[in-house]
Every structure is written in C-alpha cells, then in structure tokens.
Amino acid sequence: MLREFVMAEKPEDEEFSLRLKEARDKLFASQMKIKEAGLPVMVIFEGWGAAGKGSVIGKIIQNIDPRFFRVKTFPKPSKEELRYPFLYRYMKEIPEQGKLAFYDSFWMGEVTNARMEEVLSDEEYEETIESINRTERSLVDNGYLVMKFFFQIGKKEQKERLEKLLDEKNTKWRVSKSDLYENKHYDDCMEVYDRYLKDTNNPTAPWYIIDSKDKKFAELQVLEFLNQGIETATKNRGLAAPILQNTFPLKKTPLLKEVVLKDKVLTDEEYDEKLKALQSELRELHNKLYRKKIPVIIAYEGWDAAGKGGNIKRITGALDPRGYEVLPIASPEPHEKARHFLWRFWTRLPRTGHIAIFDRTWYGRVMVERIEGFCSENDWQRAYNEINEFEKELTNWGAVVIKFWVQIDKKTQLARFKERQANPEKQWKITDEDWRNREKWDQYEEAIDEMIKKTSTEFAPWYILESVDKKYARIKALEIVIEQIRKACDAKD
C-alpha cells in the first residue's frame, strides 16, 4: 500500500484556504452530531518519525471543545503494563459514546517496533495481526468509528527534518533513537510498515495514507477524511453487523435439564476434611503461580441463591489477599454502558501472577441484556463470538480461564428465597428483582443453554457446579481450580 502510494497534489493557495476553512468548520459542527448520535470515534495517527503527527493533532483538536475529546500517546510499555495482555493498555483507552479519542500512535507502533527489533517471530506477528483485526472489527461492529491515518514522508525529507531538529538545542530532545534508526533503515522500515498496513486494511476500518510533506496540507487531508468518516458513521448508527461463524473448537456440553443434581452431596465430615486439604493445596499453588507469573481468571455465573458467594469464599479462603481480587459485577455504570461491552472487563484484568475472581461476568450480555432487551438481538447474537475471541486473547496471553455455572433447580431456589426472607440477617440478599427473574426461569434456561453450548471452547470451557448441596459445589470448584492451575504451572517450567 505504502510503496505504491503517490504523493497527493496540494491544491492551489486559494482553493486550499477555502477547503481548509470549510473542513475545520465542518469538524467543529460535527462534534454536536457525534454527541447527538452517541458515536464513539477513535482517530489513530501512525507514521514516520518527524512526519508531523503531533503538530497535526494539535491543529485538529483546536476545532473541538475539550469536553468532547482526549489525546492519548503510548510510549513503550512500562514494566507494569507488560504484565497485561498486549491489547490491554489500548482497550483501556477507548472512548465513550459521543466522544473522540486521538491517538498519537496506537497498537501499530508497538507491533512494527517489535518487528524491526526482531523480537516478534513470524508466527507471533500473524497472531498479533489476527488479534488486532478481530478487535478493530469488534469495535466497528459495536458502533465505533475507527479512523486510521498513516503519515508518509520520504527518506530524504525525513533526514532533513531530523537534522534540522538536531541542530537546535531546543528541539534536539524531540529526536529519538528510533527516529534515527528509522531513517538509517528507511527501506526495511518501509517494508514492515507496508506489510502492516496491508495486513490491517479492513473495509470497515481502512487506512488513509497522508502525504505529510506539508503540515497544513496534511491537516487538510486528515480533516477531510475524518469529516467524511464521521458523516458516514453517524448515518450508520444502530446498524446490524454480520454474525460470524464460530471458528473455535467447542466441547460437548449438557443441557441444564440434563445435569444430575441428586446425590451430588457431601457429609459434613467429608466436606471438612476435603476442604482443609484442598485449601492448603491451593495455598501452595498460589505461591507457585505467583512466581511463574501466571494470571488466573475465575468467572462465576449461576442462578440467584445458587451459592456463588459462599463458593467464592472457599476459594479466597486459601489465597493471600495480596494476590487476588474479587470483582462483583453489577449492571454497568453510565460510563461503562457508553463503551464496548467488554471494556469494563478489559480494565479489570489481573496482572500476571494474580487471580481475578468475577462474581458475575461478561456473560451478562447473553443473559440479562438479551432477556431484558438492554441490547439489540444483533448485539447479543454477535456476542458469543466476541466473547470467545476475548477469552482467546486471555488464554493466548497465558491466563488460566475457569468458568463456573452454579446450578440448582427451581425448587431449591424457592426454598432459599423463602429462607432468606424469613431470616432478618439475610433479608438484604433477596430483592424484588430476584423474584422477577425467577418468573423468567424458562427464558433464562434457554439463554443459558445456548450460552454454555456456544462458549464452551477448548481453551475456556464451562464447568457446572451442582449446588443443591453447597458443600459439594465448593469442593468441586476447589478441585477444578487446583487442577487447572497445576496444569498451567506444570506447563510453564
């Protein structure tokens, strides 16, 4: 793409001034359209060192009220950031609906740098490209406008600019080692950039190459493409996206009604004995996974009053508080609802060596949001694949992902609801909503069956915890957690 790119023709002065004014005014007018349409806009700037990305961003934001945008740069990842998946620090910074985010280099920079430094094998590169393409697709499918600009200058032009900057005491600091490296190895870099642009040039999030030999002209080009993109995207708000086929290997799973609950019982003695032994085993494993820097994500879903809380407590009872976190997930806050539905989970990921236990999860999308109509049918139908892709990112990163469905029958739930209501200390645990949900038991069961079937991937399968006897469910959970963590520890020797 880059190789064949032909520098654009700068318009004559008169036309140029006219178009620049028009484009600036249009962007100024767009900010209200963006707000009204609730459009989240990502504007990504990549390109050669000294091509003038920063100065163009500076110009462009002058047309927008500071309440409506943010500018974000991504220097080399810090040691802390390296303890998260590659996508993490980018996903953290996606804008909310109605706002713009400008990125002075986004994930491209990190990938192409790693490529130049030869720390990314062909296979890793392919995998990263796949992650990026999936993520950009998922952002667009969820209503994001993703505009990607690459600032292009020639080798000679770059050299002159760098020399000019180096000549002056006040600007010398702006030239980085990698800028100089880039210029010296211009052709190699060109190849890497060209390949990246080609590999990520998706019809729904295409690249725009900006001829950057003149700063004002670069500004005009960006403005015109940006305005056009905003216009198209505001027209397309609420559009449905194709529902992709699952491409991940799935495990065979039972329907909920096929799960045998009877006889899944432990005596108090059995329970006490096993609990003690398993907790001490987990305690030791926790140290091990900390040393091996393995991240663990445990996801709990289950019927109201199925015993999730008590179950979680038996896990955390064995853990060092510095090494885990329990994350109770309620309905999303306004600032969470205004972003990609996985954003609030991306931002809650554990660091390597840590455990995150989610009490309710991203599966809300295909349960409560589906049933209550909090998202469109197209949204929840797409979500199975989006969730599998999300969990694939986690396991590719090296995480152990354990998903528990805590299962009881309808009768058991009723008994526990009544007990809660009768017991003043437990009354806070039972709400009108619980009763309303109970009325929709069959609808939920259908949704849960579909969810378990479509998201029991080999890398992140569901485990059913039979919880009519809570003791039984707790021991089973501990056993699974220990088994999965041990496997991961053994594999990372």
Next chain:
Amino acid sequence: MLREFVMAEKPEDEEFSLRLKEARDKLFASQMKIKEAGLPVMVIFEGWGAAGKGSVIGKIIQNIDPRFFRVKTFPKPSKEELRYPFLYRYMKEIPEQGKLAFYDSFWMGEVTNARMEEVLSDEEYEETIESINRTERSLVDNGYLVMKFFFQIGKKEQKERLEKLLDEKNTKWRVSKSDLYENKHYDDCMEVYDRYLKDTNNPTAPWYIIDSKDKKFAELQVLEFLNQGIETATKNRGLAAPILQNTFPLKKTPLLKEVVLKDKVLTDEEYDEKLKALQSELRELHNKLYRKKIPVIIAYEGWDAAGKGGNIKRITGALDPRGYEVLPIASPEPHEKARHFLWRFWTRLPRTGHIAIFDRTWYGRVMVERIEGFCSENDWQRAYNEINEFEKELTNWGAVVIKFWVQIDKKTQLARFKERQANPEKQWKITDEDWRNREKWDQYEEAIDEMIKKTSTEFAPWYILESVDKKYARIKALEIVIEQIRKACDAKD
C-alpha cells in the same frame, strides 16, 4: 481457517427436526422480506468434490418461489468466455434487487483450480485476490448480501463417496477427473483452499464453513447462516459505507474553465487531409489489434451538443463493422437499475481484439445521478474509487481504455441548441431535458471537474477534446486513439 475447522456437532434427532423445520419456514418467509427490502442476495457454494453442494442447493431452493431465485453453475470457462476479463462471466450473473442467486461454485473454483494446475503465478494470484476482494467489497457497499459457504469433508469420506459413485453406472458420470485429482492430492488442495479462504475472509462478506458429512445437517447449517445473513442485511438496507482513499496514481488535470478553446481550429483543407490520413492509419491498426487480441474501450462524455456523435462517426468510419460496436447509454432500464451500477457496463464489454465505443458511460453515476439525486451522496462519493477499480480491472486485463471529455463553452451550446431548434431535420436532437440540464451548467461543471480530477488515473486518464470547432476535436480524438492503440500493439509483440 479450514485447517483449524472443527466439525460441528449434529444435534439430537428431535432438536434437529425442529430446527430444520424452523429454518426452512424462516427462509420461506424471508423471500417476501427480501423482495420488500429490495435486497439482492448472492449465495455462493464452494467446497470439495462430492461434498454435496448440489444436493443441498436442491433442497434449499424448494423453500423459495422460482420467481425469486436463479441457480447458476460455472463450468470451466469456454473459449469465448476467455476473451473477457476474469470477473466478467461472474459479474454478468449478479442478481437484481429483491432476488436470490445461488452459485454452485463461483470465482473461487476458477482461482483454486488454476492454482492447483500451477498456471497462476504468485503475483497473478495476489492480483486476482485483490480483484475479488475489491469486487466483493463493492457489491456489499452497493447493498448486496454476499453469503459464502465452503463445504468441508475429510479425505477418507471423500474417497468413499467417490468410490460409491464410480461403482454405479448411473452415477459414474458425476465423478470428474478433478474430483479424483482432488482426493489424491487432498493435502495440497487443502493448503490452496485454506489460503484462499483466509485471503478472502472479509468482515463484510465472511466465509462459513459447512461440515458436510451429513447432507441434511449441511442443509441445516446453510439455512441457519443464510437466514441470519438475510435478517442482518434487511436491517441494514440503505446503510452508508466508508469512502476509501484513492490508491491509484493520478495525473494532473486542468479545470474545465482553464481549458483553452480559442484557436483550437482547423481549416477545411487541413481537416480533410488529416482525416483521410488518420482514418487510413486507424484502419490498418484495427487489423493489428484484432490479430493481437487487444480489447479497446473508448468512452465519450461531454456537454449536450458538444459533438460527440459526429466525433464517434469519424472513428467508426475507419473501422471494420465486424470489429467494433457503438453503445449508446441512456438512463438505466428497471432491470439495470436493480443491479450494481456497473453491471450494465460489465455486460457490454468488448471481446479481446474488439473495440467498444460508449456514447455516455458509467460516469453518469457522478454526473447526472449525483446532480439529480438518483443515488445517495454516499453512493456517488464511493463511485470514484469504484470506477477507478473497474477501469483497473479493464487495463489489467490488457484493455486500452480511452476516455474523452468533449468540451465546449456555454455560448457555443446555446448557438447549437438554437440551430437545432430552427432546423427541422435536427429538431429531434434537442429536448426539454437538454434545456433543463443547461440551467444546471454550473452544478455540472463542478461535478465534472471533480470527476476528471479523481478519475484521471495513469492507466485510464481523461482526454479533453476542444470541440468549439468540431473538426479540431475529431482530428484530436483520432490522433489519441491511434497513439494509444499503437502503444498497446507495440507493447504486445
């Protein structure tokens, strides 16, 4: 994609029957939705020999009224078809709005066969993939639903099926040489197929891989994906698509107002002499290009009464009638309007060695359709790129593409209009519409300037014919046609 594909789990009998009935009923109901939404639907079936594509197509169409669909197969291209661009015979068969077309193998088959037979170099393969991706994108952008299914079976399963077919006299004929070749070289074919699926797996026209070990199950999978696709696409009717950046090298062009018309004049003597010489030159060249099998496309656009007709006559005057065709382009017929706007031009392409002269062209999209609002703004804004891509296909095929803009000034037009009205023999040439268009001269001029600027690619630039003196314009046209054809003939030695 194909390598990692995991065979799907066939549901239990009861669920299976239920879902199959539901899916069939849904498709049956969809045909009216498709008609009402005016959705054109392309359903493409590819896959291994004996995987059962044909029989599944047969099952599926039973749910649809014959008025709403067509089935089309593409055997190896005939000698006649090979005289057209690769995409030609496929583009000819795209459905109109509100109808479905089922393809028992589409362009994939032709590409992967050529790949297996090693008649397509890496470079040619890349170029073909690019053509296909562009075309699928352009179809989707223009409102088409493109559903692509690949029928997957294992090597052993295929072998058994082929042997069974060969065993019976009545079915023997159904096994082709290429089926046997495929099974013998299963792994090599797998690699070629896998690569193709990966290379063309676009978010807006994704692949669905169908586990074909069971015919009824394959039918169910196709039906469910197809129903889902139709549902999404009907919701998305009229959606705007991103406007891509031009990636083709453009020539610098003047604005119409900068074109000097004065002094572009020939005396009658000069004209007669030159005309005679040039026509005899062209006559000879016509033989040459026929022998060399070079296709030539000459596109005329220009102001009303600019002298297009007379100009064309001076070209055709030199040509053997068996080797050229003049194609007058009026506003599209209903069946043309119901398809991709380039369809009526794809279907009118000349064979190799032939000349097609278009009197008005595909540029109507960015002139009259733009100004009269016959298409959306998003449509005509996207069209510059779509047209450049179309012409790129033509020149890649080896065609000489010559585009003339026949230019006069407003005053000259008025004089000619009046003359036409005064002359009973010419009165048919002047209509109310011509007068109405004249009133929009400035709007047209703006559109034409933009068109010439954005579509003067290096492979298919515009030539301005100054036609206040028609003689001058005719001689200039002949000179350009001769020059371009000569260049192509010389290059193909």
